[in-house]
Amino acid sequence: MFRRVRVLILASLCACAWPVLAQDLSTIQIHGFATQGILYSSTNNYLSANTSAGSLAWTDGAVSVSDTLSDKLRVGIQLHMYQLGQLGGPNVQVDWATGDYKFNDHFGFRAGKFKIPIGLFNDSQDVDAVHLWALLPQSVYPTDNRSVLLSAMGGEFYGNARLGRKTGTLVYRAYAGYRALDLNGGYVKSLDLDLEYIDSVFGLPTTLITSAPTGKVFGGDVRWQTPLKGLLIGASAFDDDVHGSAGPLAFAVGRNTATQEYAQFERGKFFVAGEVRRVPVDYSITATTPPGQVTIPNPLDWRSWYVMTSYRVTEKLQVGTYYSHFVDAGGGQNTSLSGNYSKDWTISARYDFNTYFYGKVEEHSIHGIDLGYYSDSNPNGLQPRSNVLAAKIGFSF
Amino acid sequence: MKKRRLSILILGVVLGCAAAQAQNVVVIVNSGVKATAASSDDIRGIFTGDKSSLGDGSRVTPVTLKGGPAHEAFLKAYVSKGDAAFRTGWRNLVFTGQGAMPKMFDSEAAVVDYVAATPGAIGYVGKGTDVGRAKTLAVR
Numbered sequence: 379m380f381r382r383v384r385v386l387i388l389a390s391l392c393a394c395a396w397p398v399l400a401q402d403l404s405t406i407q408i409h410g411f412a413t414q415g416i417l418y419s420s421t422n423n424y425l426s427a428n429t430s431a432g433s434l435a436w437t438d439g440a441v442s443v444s445d446t447l448s449d450k451l452r453v454g455i456q457l458h459m460y461q462l463g464q465l466g467g468p469n470v471q472v473d474w475a476t477g478d479y480k481f482n483d484h485f486g487f488r489a490g491k492f493k494i495p496i497g498l499f500n501d502s503q504d505v506d507a508v509h510l511w512a513l514l515p516q517s518v519y520p521t522d523n524r525s526v527l528l529s530a531m532g533g534e535f536y537g538n539a540r541l542g543r544k545t546g547t548l549v550y551r552a553y554a555g556y557r558a559l560d561l562n563g564g565y566v567k568s569l570d571l572d573l574e575y576i577d578s579v580f581g582l583p584t585t586l587i588t589s590a591p592t593g594k595v596f597g598g599d600v601r602w603q604t605p606l607k608g609l610l611i612g613a614s615a616f617d618d619d620v621h622g623s624a625g626p627l628a629f630a631v632g633r634n635t636a637t638q639e640y641a642q643f644e645r646g647k648f649f650v651a652g653e654v655r656r657v658p659v660d661y662s663i664t665a666t667t668p669p670g671q672v673t674i675p676n677p678l679d680w681r682s683w684y685v686m687t688s689y690r691v692t693e694k695l696q697v698g699t700y701y702s703h704f705v706d707a708g709g710g711q712n713t714s715l716s717g718n719y720s721k722d723w724t725i726s727a728r729y730d731f732n733t734y735f736y737g738k739v740e741e742h743s744i745h746g747i748d749l750g751y752y753s754d755s756n757p758n759g760l761q762p763r764s765n766v767l768a769a770k771i772g773f774s775f
Numbered sequence: 776m777k778k779r780r781l782s783i784l785i786l787g788v789v790l791g792c793a794a795a796q797a798q799n800v801v802v803i804v805n806s807g808v809k810a811t812a813a814s815s816d817d818i819r820g821i822f823t824g825d826k827s828s829l830g831d832g833s834r835v836t837p838v839t840l841k842g843g844p845a846h847e848a849f850l851k852a853y854v855s856k857g858d859a860a861f862r863t864g865w866r867n868l869v870f871t872g873q874g875a876m877p878k879m880f881d882s883e884a885a886v887v888d889y890v891a892a893t894p895g896a897i898g899y900v901g902k903g904t905d906v907g908r909a910k911t912l913a914v915r
Binding site: 501647694 | 814816820825826827828832834836855856857858859860862863866867869870871872873875876895
């Protein structure tokens with residue numbers, strides 16, 4: 379008898395709870411993507427992978443969960459992992475995790491770990507599923523260094539302002555925060571190689587960076603959706619610094635302001651875009667050596683630009699090409715030397731098998747060795763030119 | 776002079792095609808939404824995730840069809856993108872933490888039912904579809 383009553387009560391509770399549970403869960407969204415790529419280069423080993431022999435060490439994956447708690451409040455988190463040659467690894471990182479309160483279209487606020495808006499693609503550069511390109515133009519979006527400015531802990535304001543029927547709309551984002559660099563990323567790997575060299579010069583034992591370098595970042599992005607449908611013009615500015623140490627060595631990238639201007643036009647099947655970025659970097663390494671403290675300045679001045687265009691041949695097939703240009707003019711160095719520039723002609727194609735699966739194939743003709751190469755993965759030196767074939771398959775839901 | 780005439784002719788054809796597509800779909804909202812009309816810019820902004828309210832301030836949440844003639848006509852008329860580019864735009868917002876994917880439905884009847892029952896919902900169906908208790912929004 380009691381058992382029947384218990385079953386009846388349980389059944390009633392389940393019946394009552396189900397609509398509530400269903401209603402609560404209906405606003406939760408789960409999305410994700412996973413990609414596997416292959417890189418093959420004609421000469422140099424690219425992006426820290428053994429690409430001259432063909433490398434499959436190129437995997438990306440992310441899962442996001444978000445919930446719309448009210449028509450103004452949304453919360454979410456995205457977990458991300460990647461492997462690119464010696465970079466990344468199986469450790470899962472928080473890509474972003476925010477609470478987002480949108481008062482209206484003119485003003486909203488996002489707090490937590492947010493993606494940094496710089497130019498057209500900074501905040502989406504680790505989301506392979508949304509790009510035609512297997513590798514974005516490396517002059518502006520270097521894949522091995524993407525964690526440096528990808529996201530920050532802090533907050534941002536965003537919104538838009540309609541200028542008028544004939545003058546378009548202004549969209550803005552402004553942010554401030556700090557970030558810890560990825561210990562397994564290319565930036566830290568480059569620093570490790572610099573520090574190793576300095577250790578050897580001063581006869582110090584080799585030390586590696588074991589705690590993530592950190593720094594503050596703030597800036598903003600303003601883009602004008604012009605009255606000409608599909609034409610977008612914008613500019614970003616950001617200010618950041620980085621500090622860290624490795625044993626007796628301390629390094630600092632002084633506070634510097636970088637700028638980026640861009641434009642894109644998208645109409646139907648046709649897309650064209652271009653960006654210009656200038657990053658002056660006041661970089662120095664201070665070493666505590668037996669004779670005393672030594673500071674080694676290493677000023678950098680990164681000047682980058684690219685132009686790209688693409689065309690959607692069919693609903694499933696998209697093709698495109700870009701030219702990407704990078705020079706480091708820091709300290710008045712000779713920018714005609716292959717070690718101080720990188721120029722990349724690329725052709726690319728993407729095929730969407732269905733809504734979820736896609737494939738990409740891309741050919742790069744790279745002149746110059748200032749981007750994407752590491753001395754330890756090229757122990758026999760670098761050739762000034764290399765061709766790289768990149769191919770990927772991906773899944774997104 | 777000839778070039779100018781040709782340009783005007785091409786522009787006319789393009790605009791005429793978009794207008795023809797617009798005539799094949801109707802935009803519907805939940806009857807609780809105060810607005811009775813919206814601009815095509817508002818519709819584009821809402822269905823690309825750039826905006827969340829109509830010109831009069833009414834907050835709306837878009838829902839879409841998964842495919843079909845009404846979906847294609849809507850994208851052509853108001854979004855100027857194909858389905859793949861449209862989905863990519865939303866994925867971009869989702870994976871950068873800037874938006875939530877709109878609900879997508881297999882049939883126009885399901886869109887009508889959802890919009891009619893959900894405060895603030897906005898969707899679209901083919902012209903001639905019974906919109907039931909949902910309200911048709913005039914698009915200027």
